[in-house]
Amino acid sequence: QRLGFDEVIYGESKSINLLLGLLAEYVNRNQNVLITRVQHKKGKALLKKHHSAFFDKESGIFMLKPLEGNDEVKRVGIISAGSSDIGVANEAYYTLTYMGIGAEIIQDVGVAGLHRLLDRIEDLRTYDILIVVAGFEGALPTVVGGLLPQPIIAVPTSVGYGTAKNGKTALHAMLTSCSNGITVVNIDNGYGAAMSAFRMLNLKK
Amino acid sequence: QRLGFDEVIYGESKSINLLLGLLAEYVNRNQNVLITRVQHKKGKALLKKHHSAFFDKESGIFMLKPLEGNDEVKRVGIISAGSSDIGVANEAYYTLTYMGIGAEIIQDVGVAGLHRLLDRIEDLRTYDILIVVAGFEGALPTVVGGLLPQPIIAVPTSVGYGTAKNGKTALHAMLTSCSNGITVVNIDNGYGAAMSAFRMLNLKK
Amino acid sequence: QRLGFDEVIYGESKSINLLLGLLAEYVNRNQNVLITRVQHKKGKALLKKHHSAFFDKESGIFMLKPLEGNDEVKRVGIISAGSSDIGVANEAYYTLTYMGIGAEIIQDVGVAGLHRLLDRIEDLRTYDILIVVAGFEGALPTVVGGLLPQPIIAVPTSVGYGTAKNGKTALHAMLTSCSNGITVVNIDNGYGAAMSAFRMLNLKK
Amino acid sequence: QRLGFDEVIYGESKSINLLLGLLAEYVNRNQNVLITRVQHKKGKALLKKHHSAFFDKESGIFMLKPLEGNDEVKRVGIISAGSSDIGVANEAYYTLTYMGIGAEIIQDVGVAGLHRLLDRIEDLRTYDILIVVAGFEGALPTVVGGLLPQPIIAVPTSVGYGTAKNGKTALHAMLTSCSNGITVVNIDNGYGAAMSAFRMLNLKK
Amino acid sequence: QRLGFDEVIYGESKSINLLLGLLAEYVNRNQNVLITRVQHKKGKALLKKHHSAFFDKESGIFMLKPLEGNDEVKRVGIISAGSSDIGVANEAYYTLTYMGIGAEIIQDVGVAGLHRLLDRIEDLRTYDILIVVAGFEGALPTVVGGLLPQPIIAVPTSVGYGTAKNGKTALHAMLTSCSNGITVVNIDNGYGAAMSAFRMLNLKK
Amino acid sequence: QRLGFDEVIYGESKSINLLLGLLAEYVNRNQNVLITRVQHKKGKALLKKHHSAFFDKESGIFMLKPLEGNDEVKRVGIISAGSSDIGVANEAYYTLTYMGIGAEIIQDVGVAGLHRLLDRIEDLRTYDILIVVAGFEGALPTVVGGLLPQPIIAVPTSVGYGTAKNGKTALHAMLTSCSNGITVVNIDNGYGAAMSAFRMLNLKK
Amino acid sequence: QRLGFDEVIYGESKSINLLLGLLAEYVNRNQNVLITRVQHKKGKALLKKHHSAFFDKESGIFMLKPLEGNDEVKRVGIISAGSSDIGVANEAYYTLTYMGIGAEIIQDVGVAGLHRLLDRIEDLRTYDILIVVAGFEGALPTVVGGLLPQPIIAVPTSVGYGTAKNGKTALHAMLTSCSNGITVVNIDNGYGAAMSAFRMLNLKK
Amino acid sequence: QRLGFDEVIYGESKSINLLLGLLAEYVNRNQNVLITRVQHKKGKALLKKHHSAFFDKESGIFMLKPLEGNDEVKRVGIISAGSSDIGVANEAYYTLTYMGIGAEIIQDVGVAGLHRLLDRIEDLRTYDILIVVAGFEGALPTVVGGLLPQPIIAVPTSVGYGTAKNGKTALHAMLTSCSNGITVVNIDNGYGAAMSAFRMLNLKK
Ligand SMILES: Nc1ncnc2c1ncn2[C@@H]1O[C@H](COP(=O)(O)O)[C@@H](O)[C@H]1O
Ligand SMILES: Nc1ncnc2c1ncn2[C@@H]1O[C@H](COP(=O)(O)O)[C@@H](O)[C@H]1O
Ligand SMILES: Nc1ncnc2c1ncn2[C@@H]1O[C@H](COP(=O)(O)O)[C@@H](O)[C@H]1O
Ligand SMILES: Nc1ncnc2c1ncn2[C@@H]1O[C@H](COP(=O)(O)O)[C@@H](O)[C@H]1O
Ligand SMILES: [Mg+2]
Ligand SMILES: [Mg+2]
Ligand SMILES: [Mg+2]
Ligand SMILES: [Mg+2]
Ligand SMILES: [Mg+2]
Ligand SMILES: [Mg+2]
Ligand SMILES: [Mg+2]
Ligand SMILES: [Mg+2]
Structure with a gap:
């Protein structure tokens, strides 16, 4: 937070179990989190537990909460x-x-x-x-x-x-x-x- | 100028004569100009003709007019x-x-x-x-x-x-x-x- | 042994059969042995024959006898x-x-x-x-x-x-x-x- | 000549003496010849013996006879x-x-x-x-x-x-x-x- | 067409769905099209929808219309x-x-x-x-x-x-x-x- | 000193003047200092000012004070x-x-x-x-x-x-x-x- | 044969069908032949048709006729x-x-x-x-x-x-x-x- | 000599003095010796002391005694x-x-x-x-x-x-x-x- 943003998780080399464990903590704290490089198969497994989460299979981006439309100016x-x-x-x-x-x-x-x-x-x-x-x-x-x-x-x-x-x-x-x-x-x-x-x-x- | 700045000259592979020719044009137009990667020997030759020019031998930067102190805020x-x-x-x-x-x-x-x-x-x-x-x-x-x-x-x-x-x-x-x-x-x-x-x-x- | 330690086996390019053969010799001599870079599938096959052996799937380390707690000082x-x-x-x-x-x-x-x-x-x-x-x-x-x-x-x-x-x-x-x-x-x-x-x-x- | 052109000489790693020897042969046969990658110093040495030859110091191209204007169409x-x-x-x-x-x-x-x-x-x-x-x-x-x-x-x-x-x-x-x-x-x-x-x-x- | 030929599609990193969409447009316009680097499995899927198309599995070349014999001179x-x-x-x-x-x-x-x-x-x-x-x-x-x-x-x-x-x-x-x-x-x-x-x-x- | 030793100077890209300036400080503090990668010519220049210093031209090592014989055991x-x-x-x-x-x-x-x-x-x-x-x-x-x-x-x-x-x-x-x-x-x-x-x-x- | 030996076939990038075709020719001429870099699966397919042939799965070497014992001196x-x-x-x-x-x-x-x-x-x-x-x-x-x-x-x-x-x-x-x-x-x-x-x-x- | 030939000296990174010292030993023992990769300047210095030695400036080969014509068959x-x-x-x-x-x-x-x-x-x-x-x-x-x-x-x-x-x-x-x-x-x-x-x-x- 020192830098104005939360830590982001690098998903590529983490197992599904490990990622589910981490997500559970964020859910508990009622916080959003970003995971990058989540492979297709792993992304689908995470979605099964977190139905309202967001996963883009082209990029492997996973977010607990999709954030849409929060900045109308396209910078x-x-x-x-x-x-x-x-x-x-x-x-x-x-x-x-x-x-x-x-x-x-x-x-x-x-x-x-x-x-x-x-x-x-x-x-x-x-x-x-x-x-x-x-x-x-x-x-x-x-x-x-x-x-x-x-x-x-x-x-x-x-x-x-x-x-x-x-x-x-x-x-x-x-x-x-x-x-x-x-x-x-x-x-x-x-x-x-x-x-x-x-x-x-x-x-x- | 399209980009808000003048073209800068890459000095490394240009001869002293070529550089002197280019500098003469800028002097005529009464414009400043920046030349990068001017080797030590070439920089000294340019200074001989342009006594008020600036040359930094550590970096090879050459400018017709030194610009000092024109922005007091250190950005x-x-x-x-x-x-x-x-x-x-x-x-x-x-x-x-x-x-x-x-x-x-x-x-x-x-x-x-x-x-x-x-x-x-x-x-x-x-x-x-x-x-x-x-x-x-x-x-x-x-x-x-x-x-x-x-x-x-x-x-x-x-x-x-x-x-x-x-x-x-x-x-x-x-x-x-x-x-x-x-x-x-x-x-x-x-x-x-x-x-x-x-x-x-x-x-x- | 000349160097104060036994030879360690490089498991990556050895077949399951070859490794089982080598392990049998160590069991006969009642000696422990370390094998490195044992792939997941091969490690599970070795464990089937050697129930008390140790296999870490993260690293691919296999040992006939797990050695725990034998040095209390963490050096x-x-x-x-x-x-x-x-x-x-x-x-x-x-x-x-x-x-x-x-x-x-x-x-x-x-x-x-x-x-x-x-x-x-x-x-x-x-x-x-x-x-x-x-x-x-x-x-x-x-x-x-x-x-x-x-x-x-x-x-x-x-x-x-x-x-x-x-x-x-x-x-x-x-x-x-x-x-x-x-x-x-x-x-x-x-x-x-x-x-x-x-x-x-x-x-x- | 099989390919419609004469052999061209690669000058970079040949000595001045070797090149002078080769040029003498072409002069004797009253033929033109092209030498590429002739370093500055070597080019000047060749010109001393062959006053009507052509040498471009930017490219290191040397020709016994300069060929100018022989094709008016710029292809x-x-x-x-x-x-x-x-x-x-x-x-x-x-x-x-x-x-x-x-x-x-x-x-x-x-x-x-x-x-x-x-x-x-x-x-x-x-x-x-x-x-x-x-x-x-x-x-x-x-x-x-x-x-x-x-x-x-x-x-x-x-x-x-x-x-x-x-x-x-x-x-x-x-x-x-x-x-x-x-x-x-x-x-x-x-x-x-x-x-x-x-x-x-x-x-x- | 500026260059005398139509654009060619690079198939390697496009999904079957994306390619089928593109092909549909060409069929509508009654135009031929060339796709390169179509992997074996993807080529077979495209052929299923476009029976008269051409696919070479050695090279991965796909064309809507095979063009045979249109130039008798082998250039x-x-x-x-x-x-x-x-x-x-x-x-x-x-x-x-x-x-x-x-x-x-x-x-x-x-x-x-x-x-x-x-x-x-x-x-x-x-x-x-x-x-x-x-x-x-x-x-x-x-x-x-x-x-x-x-x-x-x-x-x-x-x-x-x-x-x-x-x-x-x-x-x-x-x-x-x-x-x-x-x-x-x-x-x-x-x-x-x-x-x-x-x-x-x-x-x- | 935090690590049990003084900082050592990397001499390769420092000018003779800069090095002489640094050495003067160590002489003032009556401290020894080690400079590595001092080129032959630069080493000779430093020795001229510091007659009792040590310079090894094979390795480019320079020390203000040679330290000989201070550990008799060859470790x-x-x-x-x-x-x-x-x-x-x-x-x-x-x-x-x-x-x-x-x-x-x-x-x-x-x-x-x-x-x-x-x-x-x-x-x-x-x-x-x-x-x-x-x-x-x-x-x-x-x-x-x-x-x-x-x-x-x-x-x-x-x-x-x-x-x-x-x-x-x-x-x-x-x-x-x-x-x-x-x-x-x-x-x-x-x-x-x-x-x-x-x-x-x-x-x- | 100019060199005292027959051509050897590089098997790695040839299909089973292509290899079977080539082998048939050698069988017809009653000649032995060597194929290198035959992958495991392909080697087994070739053996099915040529029961007396030799295939070594470690190296991928395939020969129509195994040649054993024909040189007693180990050179x-x-x-x-x-x-x-x-x-x-x-x-x-x-x-x-x-x-x-x-x-x-x-x-x-x-x-x-x-x-x-x-x-x-x-x-x-x-x-x-x-x-x-x-x-x-x-x-x-x-x-x-x-x-x-x-x-x-x-x-x-x-x-x-x-x-x-x-x-x-x-x-x-x-x-x-x-x-x-x-x-x-x-x-x-x-x-x-x-x-x-x-x-x-x-x-x- | 174990291998049927004497050791050969790699001259590239040895100083003239060091090479002269080594040559003196061979002269004393009345033996021939081969030195490879002797740079032009160093070769000339060695020849000054050893007039009957052989030095080829194209290759940098130096021999105490030139050996000519000792094998008439060109193998x-x-x-x-x-x-x-x-x-x-x-x-x-x-x-x-x-x-x-x-x-x-x-x-x-x-x-x-x-x-x-x-x-x-x-x-x-x-x-x-x-x-x-x-x-x-x-x-x-x-x-x-x-x-x-x-x-x-x-x-x-x-x-x-x-x-x-x-x-x-x-x-x-x-x-x-x-x-x-x-x-x-x-x-x-x-x-x-x-x-x-x-x-x-x-x-x-
Ligand atoms: N796609 C990415 N590329 C580069 N760095 C990343 C990426 N995703 C996360 N990170 C960074 O990697 C670190 C997290 O690594 P880890 O603790 O292994 O999850 C953090 O510093 C992230 O900012
Ligand atoms: N993970 C490893 N990385 C590097 N060398 C290893 C490794 N595991 C075993 N070795 C060494 O490889 C040699 C054994 O090779 P091998 O005879 O093929 O089993 C021994 O010298 C071991 O010390
Ligand atoms: N096999 C290929 N190798 C290199 N470039 C290609 C190939 N196939 C198509 N292209 C070019 O790639 C561009 C098409 O890329 P895309 O828009 O991604 O389909 C066009 O400029 C084509 O001419
Ligand atoms: N394992 C190998 N490594 C290198 N060259 C090979 C190998 N096997 C066959 N060749 C050579 O590759 C050529 C045969 O290639 P091909 O006509 O494609 O079968 C012949 O010149 C062979 O001598
Ligand atoms: Mg990390
Ligand atoms: Mg430019
Ligand atoms: Mg080994
Ligand atoms: Mg040649
Ligand atoms: Mg494109
Ligand atoms: Mg530093
Ligand atoms: Mg071939
Ligand atoms: Mg050596």
Whole structure:
């Protein structure tokens, strides 16, 4: 709480039993909690015990209480090239929702079809922060960063094959981007992108 | 200018003649300009023609007009563990100065001597943004990020040997930090850290 | 035996039949034996024939005879940040137990929540040796090594994703730590950490 | 000659004496010859003996006879983002000239200033083939490939630092580009790009 | 369509439902469409709804309408060493067919049995373009490029083990080939090879 | 001092002036100090001002006061295969001397001439701790660890070429050694080996 | 046959149907044939049709006719440290048998228990050629090469975890061995080791 | 001498003084000695003291006594593509000469000009052993191994740029060659190739 938010649980390497134990404590304290990287099978098991909980199977996000509509202003735009990156975009989206921050996902504005992106530029200018998600060669944040002045949080994804190297090429391309002032988070780390947007939005207060 | 700032020149692979030609144009237009990564010998050659220009040999930053004292509020804290990372810290500092943003360098608060860092926590809380510079294992942003709530821009440096792998270990460690919401820029990229701080500070306006 | 201990069997690439054959020999000689990296399914098959044997499914440690309580002094502290690294911590713990050395696991003292670690410092000072287990960016041994004077055996784990690179980032970070005199073993090698602690404790004799 | 062109000499690891010996043979046979990767000092030594020869110090290209103006149609456009990649662009340009193919270099149309590129699209459409040279994150061929239908030969360069990894990031990004039908040559290989353009232009005959 | 061809769908990370939705749109518009990298199970599910569609399980290529015999001239030769690379060769073949380009696969002309290749040289000379597919050490494009003058598109495959490194060794070998003017696409990227052949064949028009 | 020793200065990236400034402070306080990784030229410059100081050009170790003969018992044996690794062996040796610990270097007991090593086994058994330094394939600690029961601190060196990969192969070989309980420090890190020996020798007190 | 042996089939990426087709041809011609890397399930399917064929499930070696006892002199010794490397040792052994060369496997002479190896030295001296198989740190060929004068073919295996890097560490260690004149084959390549032994034994004729 | 040859000195990291000391001992004992990897400057210094010694500046080979013409039969053929690899070819050649083995260098038979190689096949068949030296993509041993039955020792060299990766690509390509029974030594290791040829030639005795 020292940092303005509660600890979030990393679900990937925890057993169903362990997670159920942790959830029981939060229910007792009547608190909400966020768990990331909950695999499909484990998510379904948690839902069986916690019927009103929320689980998104694309991203593996689990929350005891879904938080909808609590921020009408859409502060963060989450941009991605297509439906392949939806899991990562959702991880960012639901984490922001959990933190009480309005967000919106804008799909299908990739580099291969540049005109679709150029047509949306004025829309994109309205967000405080842009989270730009991209796999393959990861060129999208570079292009967006050359066109728009907001803080840009680039998220490389592991989509692609061969020299995509499970996201390492996109990651390194984003870090060495010739656009100015882009910051980067770990491969597939939609959660981290959301948390850094949260830190930045403190500046508005 | 579309992005609120002028283009900056990457000096590393440009010859003295080419740089002098470019500088002449800026002098004619009576504009200031920032050149990064100017090697020592080249910087001295530029200074010979432009006596009132500014050159920092630690970082290779060159500006036609030094901009001092134009922002009394120190908005950005640049933290590093010691004097080995001074070049990168200075690159961030002078870029911020050029952009008209007040900044301060805080040295000698490394992870090996944790108590010196803990003693400074309340001071560090006063900056809007923290740029955290670290080589070797790059643990400093993780520790700072666990203690303080501001936006944190982590800059890995190429200081170290062997498994430090010219900054790659610090880079990867920062990206996979278990502290929440840390963003990262390229190895030794003090310039990029400053530019992303500039983007974030727009949120205060 | 030349080294003061019996050979330990590496179970990972041995078939159930081969392992049963080896165990039969030890039973005949009425000797205890340690097998490491026994996969869950194989461990259950071995237990069926050897009812009084011990098998820990988190770590894959198998022993013909469980050795409990044979050293009341807790000489080795095994520190980890959370429950994700429990398999590696257990591998160290049960190997030490097998060697007749008292040990204790201290969980939940990670870098992200530094104050929990600082609160335990005096407790941790009482162990002869500290085995520090960490995944993700692997910063924990650096922080512990800056605070405490004992021999520190750092064990990187393969917990994490993306730039965690299956433990390689934690490994390289630990090796290039700016804390003094930390030694390191292979990724996920709780067994090796225990064996090096055993060698070190010979110095007390 | 089997392939429609003479052998070209790789100059990088040959001594001045060895190169002078080879050149003497070509002079005797009254033939032109192309040598690539001739370092500055070696190029000057060769020019001393062969006054009418051609040497470009940016690219290290050496030819016994300069071939100018032998193809008035500009078939190949060589695009790059700026002056840092000039050596590689020149290597492609002079090799094409040597092969009797008209070419043109178009600088300063990088991804960071996308509008300059968009303004030139119709010009670029007039070339038979586009050689696209880029360092740092190497996004330029992806953007060009999404806008124009010609054969695109992408040349990654070693310009950049840190995660640019001496051109490996740009190379891998170009290979995994989400634009369709881009082909790639080795890092800094302007020569290879020109030779593959030569092979492709045979299709016009 | 800006580029003379319709968008192609990357099937690997799309669910059956999503793909069925997309296909329904194409059926409505009475258009053909190409989907790449459709896994075996997903391909069978799509065929159930679209009985007259085409699916090749070796390559994962799916088309709403099979296009056979629409170009009697065989413009592109697809060479491979053996049956291990058949999936990649087929991906190139069917993509070319979809684009209306005649192609032919020539198997069993590997480097290990050089005489079989030498016996076929005059046949191979008749194609406009050669796509050369090879795994293991990837030497085949080098040998073919030293013997024949056409444009050569080298496709490394992930066939092999150990130092074959899932195709990275073949890729890097092809890029650094001492044969002149070879261009390269991503590992296993038969699709990209076909698309670049398509771009090159525009030169014949 | 919290850890029982003073801070040591990393000299590699500090200028002569900066180092002279630091030394002046220690002279004033009449304290000894250790600086590591002082390059040859810088070491000579420091000696000019501090005539009674100690500088070893093989290892780059600098001390204000040489400490000789302060521990007559030779507790640590530093083993290496030959004279190529002398710089790393000396770094360990002089650091131990500075810490007041008796040490001895044993050269020419490499793996290629195994009998010389076997002949020395009983001698080597007398040390409390063995620091084993090796480049190339780094097999020496594995062999020593299979023969002797003491704590073994393996130090990989960057001696070798090609697949020695500047010490990375030796490092990884030592970490994955099939001898039990070997611990490892960073490449060329004689200093770290000495500091970890210091921590271990506390166990004797 | 040009090389004195028939082509061998690489089974790993061929379907059961394809393999059955190939086998039928060999049966028709009444010829023996060797297939390598046949997975367990596929091997059993082949045996069903070819009852008198030979299949070794450890190595995946399949032969139409088992060839036993055809060379009474044991020319090649295949050394390994333990039962983990049995698959690779068998691949070498059965390939040699197929080629009509007598061979023998000597297990349990690893580096960790050096004395067992030293006890066997005179036995090992009787073979013409030594194939030395080792995983983990791969030190065994270095030790054997320092003790014995025969041709040594080192085979790294993918046994181990973490820094063993699937055999890459053993491979690189063997290549940079400080023992003289060791040659190396690909990771897990027992087949290649046997074939190179075959080439060498031609020298005896 | 246990292995039939004297120890050879690795000169790369030894000072002139140290080498002169070692040479003096050999002169005293009236013995010849081989030193490898002697840098140009150091070689000239040694020659000043030892006028009748032999030094080859291409390879850095130094011998107290040149051994010419001591084996009239040319047993080992050393093949390379061109003059760039001459240093490595010479290292093999002079080492063989020192060991009393007749050898011959055959240059200019690279893969790019395959017909020159095919014209020489019958000549090459006369050697007992072939050492095949190649940089760039390293395809030469694969082609030679598919045509000739002798033992083949492949030596990758560090010649090339970009994806040649200082010889790593050639190394990995040779190890994963689809030609049968090729063995490989370290990058640029002409010395090791010669020593393994020496071991193999023992089989002829
Ligand atoms: N998806 C994620 N990626 C990175 N870090 C995470 C993720 N989810 C949770 N965390 C962090 O991991 C830590 C929790 O780990 P644990 O105690 O093992 O649940 C907290 O510091 C979280 O902020
Ligand atoms: N988990 C482990 N990690 C590393 N080495 C091990 C492990 N378990 C056993 N060993 C070592 O591996 C060797 C036994 O291998 P094996 O003969 O194949 O059972 C012995 O030297 C053991 O000390
Ligand atoms: N096998 C493939 N390899 C590389 N790119 C592909 C492949 N198949 C389709 N694409 C490209 O990927 C993009 C489609 O991605 P999506 O919108 O996710 O279906 C288009 O630009 C296609 O041209
Ligand atoms: N296990 C193996 N490792 C490496 N090469 C092999 C192996 N088995 C067969 N080969 C070689 O691979 C080629 C056969 O490939 P294929 O035509 O796909 O069956 C021949 O040149 C064989 O000598
Ligand atoms: Mg897309
Ligand atoms: Mg410091
Ligand atoms: Mg945790
Ligand atoms: Mg530019
Ligand atoms: Mg084949
Ligand atoms: Mg030595
Ligand atoms: Mg073993
Ligand atoms: Mg050549």
